[in-house]
Amino acid sequence: MEINTLENDTGKVVRVLLVDDEESYRNAIARRLERRNMVVSQAPDGTSCLEYLSGNETDVVVLDMKMPGMSGMETFKTINKYYPGLKVIFLTGNAAVAEGVEGIKTGAFDYLSKPVEIDHLAGKIRQAWELKRLEAARERDKIFRRRLEKRMIHTQRLASLGTMSTGIAHEINNPLAIIKESAGFMRMVIEDSGQIPEKEMLFKGLEKIEKSVDRARRITHQLLGYVRKHGHEMTPVDIRQLTEDTVVLIKQKTQAKKVSVQWDTESEHQMLMHTDPFQVRQVLINLLENAVDAVDTNGQIRLALYRKDQSVCLEVRDNGSGITPENMKQIFDPFFTTKPNVAENESGTGLGLFVVHKIITGLSGSIHVESEPGQGTTFKICLPEWQSD
Numbered sequence: 001m002e003i004n005t006l007e008n009d010t011g012k013v014v015r016v017l018l019v020d021d022e023e024s025y026r027n028a029i030a031r032r033l034e035r036r037n038m039v040v041s042q043a044p045d046g047t048s049c050l051e052y053l054s055g056n057e058t059d060v061v062v063l064d065m066k067m068p069g070m071s072g073m074e075t076f077k078t079i080n081k082y083y084p085g086l087k088v089i090f091l092t093g094n095a096a097v098a099e100g101v102e103g104i105k106t107g108a109f110d111y112l113s114k115p116v117e118i119d120h121l122a123g124k125i126r127q128a129w130e131l132k133r134l135e136a137a138r139e140r141d142k143i144f145r146r147r148l149e150k151r152m153i154h155t156q157r158l159a160s161l162g163t164m165s166t167g168i169a170h171e172i173n174n175p176l177a178i179i180k181e182s183a184g185f186m187r188m189v190i191e192d193s194g195q196i197p198e199k200e201m202l203f204k205g206l207e208k209i210e211k212s213v214d215r216a217r218r219i220t221h222q223l224l225g226y227v228r229k230h231g232h233e234m235t236p237v238d239i240r241q242l243t244e245d246t247v248v249l250i251k252q253k254t255q256a257k258k259v260s261v262q263w264d265t266e267s268e269h270q271m272l273m274h275t276d277p278f279q280v281r282q283v284l285i286n287l288l289e290n291a292v293d294a295v296d297t298n299g300q301i302r303l304a305l306y307r308k309d310q311s312v313c314l315e316v317r318d319n320g321s322g323i324t325p326e327n328m329k330q331i332f333d334p335f336f337t338t339k340p341n342v343a344e345n346e347s348g349t350g351l352g353l354f355v356v357h358k359i360i361t362g363l364s365g366s367i368h369v370e371s372e373p374g375q376g377t378t379f380k381i382c383l384p385e386w387q388s389d
């Protein structure tokens, strides 16, 4: 007896579903295909064929065109719609060539006229199966490539953004220093000179120059803060102390608005972690400044510090304006800001949270925001307690 084995390299065999309303015919064909090492299941009509396919992995369907109830063609159309990778071979009545051709036109793999020669059928099934595997491999390859391309574009973008930001930030910082210095010098000269026409106008102009320089500096500092990652060392940091030092750094801003900053009583009092204090401080400055910007005069900022699993979590909670769901989608985008002209020339850069996000993910941490418009906002950052260099 000839054994026509259709085992593939992984040892699997082709799974065939034989759909025909004539039970004896079906049994005979199935037995003979099984002898050729195929796994054959049977269905007496279109409905049970579809039922079977919904729960069983199948490679090739051998489908009788002429069946009571749902016709072969109708069954095929449904298969084609829901299982596009599945291969279908039609069995047509003798003299029903036109039907078979129609089947191929609508996407069937092939058709055979009854009575079929069993080796011919087995050969067709094998070809159909091979095509199915080839298409599946191609599809996998396509998905893999697409994923790879996406990842590469992302990496390239990040790399070029990093390199570009460092370059630009350094290049801009030097002329900024010169402009600021010169403006300061001109101010001094004008102040010391006696009678100068339009003295006040000159001071106003200088002030604009100085404010613009400060704004440009904020942008370059933000960008440098996160791209300079490798220049910093991981050290043991008392995160509570670092937060308190940062609160002192922005004291001018909090005092101007009479904003109170307080720890939740159950917060940890001291908590050592191994991380980059410069980057974490930049995160804290941004979160605290945003909170101060969001609250009204006499607003409140609450801080919470606690351990969770292997992480240290810090929450900055304010009772300010909150963030609308619409804005929430964009707050981490670079240059997204809702702070146009907080004061003349002092609109937000929209880089704060972008940098915060970059830093936190760079330090293998996570960031979450919860906000209720009109009620307030909570930013929660969690960082691994121990982060190696």
Ligand SMILES: Nc1ncnc2c1ncn2[C@@H]1O[C@H](COP(=O)(O)OP(=O)(O)OP(=O)(O)O)[C@@H](O)[C@H]1O
Pocket (backbone or CB within 6 Å): 286, 290, 291, 294, 318, 320, 321, 322, 323, 327, 331, 336, 337, 338, 339, 347, 348, 349, 350, 351, 352, 353, 354, 377
């Ligand atoms: N605590 C907060 N409450 C309400 N809105 C916030 C809060 N934090 C951030 N936002 C919103 O997210 C936007 C983006 O914040 P981000 O820190 O990136 O930039 P910015 O604060 O506008 O500018 P900059 O940081 O340069 O001052 C803000 O303009 C604001 O709309």
Ligand SMILES: [Mg+2]
Pocket (backbone or CB within 6 Å): 286, 289, 290, 348, 352, 353
């Ligand atoms: Mg900000």
